[in-house]
Amino acid sequence: MADEERxxxxxxxxPYRIPPRDRDEILAGLNLDLMWEYAxxxxxxxxxxxxxxxxxxxxxxxxxxxxxxEHEHSVILTDLIQYLGGVPTVEVAxxxxxxxxxxxxxxxxxxxxxxxxxxxxxxxQLEAVGLYDSAQKIRNIVVVEQNHAIDxxxxxxxxxxxxx
Numbered sequence: 001m002a003d004e005e006r007x008x009x010x011x012x013x014x015p016y017r018i019p020p021r022d023r024d025e026i027l028a029g030l031n032l033d034l035m036w037e038y039a040x041x042x043x044x045x046x047x048x049x050x051x052x053x054x055x056x057x058x059x060x061x062x063x064x065x066x067x068x069x070e071h072e073h074s075v076i077l078t079d080l081i082q083y084l085g086g087v088p089t090v091e092v093a094x095x096x097x098x099x100x101x102x103x104x105x106x107x108x109x110x111x112x113x114x115x116x117x118x119x120x121x122x123x124x125q126l127e128a129v130g131l132y133d134s135a136q137k138i139r140n141i142v143v144v145e146q147n148h149a150i151d152x153x154x155x156x157x158x159x160x161x162x163x164x
Contacts, residue, residue, distance in 0.1 A: 018084070018129045026125050027086035032093075033118055034077040039093040040111055041070035046097060047104040056101055059155045063108070066148050073141050080134055102156065109152040115145045 018026070044067035048060045078088035096107035119142045126135035153160070 016129075016131060018131070022125070022129050023084065026122070026129070026131075027081060027084060029118070029122050029125060030077055030081050030084070031086065031089040031091075033115070033122060034074060034081065034089055035091050035093040036111070036115060036118070037070050037074040037077060038091075039095050040108075040115065041067045041074065042092065043095045043097075043111065044070060044108065046095070047108060050097075050099070051101050051104060053101065059105065062151050062155070066108070066151075069144050069148070073144070076137055076141065080137060084131075084134070105152055105155050109149060109156065112145050112149040112152060116142055116149065119145065 044063045048063035048067070051060050051063070081088045096111070098104050098107060119138050122138050123135045123142070126132070126138065
């Protein structure tokens with residue numbers, strides 16, 4: 001019965017046609033993004049455990065919330081990679097550590113800036129091949145990453161008001 005069901009679905013084709021080269025480039029980029037999401041989740045958890053001092057209690061809570069968001073982003077990316085015909089990676093990008101509170105937060109902020117840049121590139125790639133729905137999923141992730149960056153900038157005392 002299971003073989004018959006699979007045979008009945010053999011004619012199903014995805015609603016998109018992506019040139020193989022573009023597809024491979026997009027999948028490689030999405031897997032790179034996934035590696036960095038895994039790393040961000042680990043880094044946030046480690047930093048939350050290492051931050052010390054009463055002035056960092058709220059930051060610790062934010063770091064743990066950010067780690068949960070990065071996990072959610074990983075799930076979105078793995079589903080998207082599989083949907084586009086790829087295999088999600090299990091590799092993790094490099095993590096940054098430090099014994100210094102401000103340095104840890106700055107490391108997290110830099111990672112968010114880099115993630116935003118990668119995702120903006122991914123949106124362009126997806127839209128170039130007509131995958132506007134997939135680009136929207138990435139756009140939703142960028143909004144969360146930008147909110148993380150804003151939180152971290154505030155924790156570091158970075159003010160953008162009055163800057164060109």
